[in-house]
Amino acid sequence: MPLSLPSMNAAIVCDDMELETYDVKQEGTSSLTAFIASEAGKQFRVTYSNNLTDFELNICVYIDGQFLRAMCLRPGENSQFLGPYNGACSVLPLEFQELQLVDPDLEDVPVASETGTIELKGYRCRILGVTTVPLPPQSAHKGLHGGRVSELKYLDPRKGSPYASIKIFYRSRELLRAQGTITGNDESVQGSPINNKRRAREDGSPSPPRSRQKIKRELSEDAREQRIRALQAELDALRAPKQSGTSVKRELRSPSPIVVRHAGEVVDLTLDDN
Numbered sequence: 001m002p003l004s005l006p007s008m009n010a011a012i013v014c015d016d017m018e019l020e021t022y023d024v025k026q027e028g029t030s031s032l033t034a035f036i037a038s039e040a041g042k043q044f045r046v047t048y049s050n051n052l053t054d055f056e057l058n059i060c061v062y063i064d065g066q067f068l069r070a071m072c073l074r075p076g077e078n079s080q081f082l083g084p085y086n087g088a089c090s091v092l093p094l095e096f097q098e099l100q101l102v103d104p105d106l107e108d109v110p111v112a113s114e115t116g117t118i119e120l121k122g123y124r125c126r127i128l129g130v131t132t133v134p135l136p137p138q139s140a141h142k143g144l145h146g147g148r149v150s151e152l153k154y155l156d157p158r159k160g161s162p163y164a165s166i167k168i169f170y171r172s173r174e175l176l177r178a179q180g181t182i183t184g185n186d187e188s189v190q191g192s193p194i195n196n197k198r199r200a201r202e203d204g205s206p207s208p209p210r211s212r213q214k215i216k217r218e219l220s221e222d223a224r225e226q227r228i229r230a231l232q233a234e235l236d237a238l239r240a241p242k243q244s245g246t247s248v249k250r251e252l253r254s255p256s257p258i259v260v261r262h263a264g265e266v267v268d269l270t271l272d273d274n
Contacts, residue, residue, distance in 0.1 A: 005032055007052050007164040008059065008122050012036055013080075014044040014096075021168070023181050031165045035181050037173040038096040045094060048120055048166075049078035055124040057164075058152060062121070063094070065114025072127060072152060099171060116171060122164035124155040 002011035003021060006029050011018045021034040038044075050057040050073035061069040061081050069081045083092045099116050129151040156163045176182040 002047070002049075003032055003034055003166050003168070005029060005051070005164050005166065007124075008048060008050055008057060008120070008166065009078075010046065010048045010120050010166040010168070012044055012118065012168060012170075013047055014039075014042050018047075019044075022176065030161075030163065031167075033167045033169070035169045035171060035176060037176055037182065038099070038170040039172070040096055040098045043093045043095045045083075046081040046118060046120070047078065048080070049073065050075055050122075052124070055155065056127050056152075058123045058125050058154070060121045060123070060162075062114070062117070062119040064117060072125060074127075096170065099175075116169055118168040118170060120166045121162035123158065124163050125152040126155065127151070128153055 002009040002018060003024065005026070013019070019036045019038075021036055024032065024034040026032045046061055048059050048061075048071075050059070053075050056072055056074055058070060058072045059079075060067060061071075068084055071079050071081075073079060081094075083094045086092045131151070171179075171181075173182065
């Protein structure tokens, strides 16, 4: 769900999905803050809409404190910001980067307070007129023949607090977990079974005990006697060559189907009665 105020909505879209928001806080009807989990190298876009029914809303987009875009939306209209223009024909896509909250050149000195933020500021206005500005000829093959510049009459002062503001803090998921913004039972990202088990341990919930079942084999009296006689016969057969000097053909037992490898050795469990 997008972040919503009575005057406007906003969302961050990555991989064609709206990113989940955390620790959403609203102050009155005009200000809202939230956190999202960002992933370095992922491209994203900013979507927004005008929820007002009787006023146009000029929405300005700031990323890391830098103004990048202003778009005047009519009542009920929506739009999106893909990135700043690279010339007249292309757009530089927005992409999350590794976030540094401490200046690497100045030990333990925080970077600018707006680093790691995406902010949308809305100002009520009236459109007095629209002027079409022609674009370069090379833009025609992309279907672009002109841009619109609106002449606006602002109903809210441009200096000071805007009529509406949505501010989104982007951080890595690991950092949000460390800060406690994302709790351990967050299920917004489905991982492999191994990762899910690891998350369960991070939650503090006990992992299932890995006990090895002990089985004690009980032999009946007849079976025990037969076993003893078989072993005694084999022992006698092994001693026979030394006593008589004659050759005795020895009948070998079939190997055990269970083998335990330990320290490079193979141990036959056939004789293990424990």
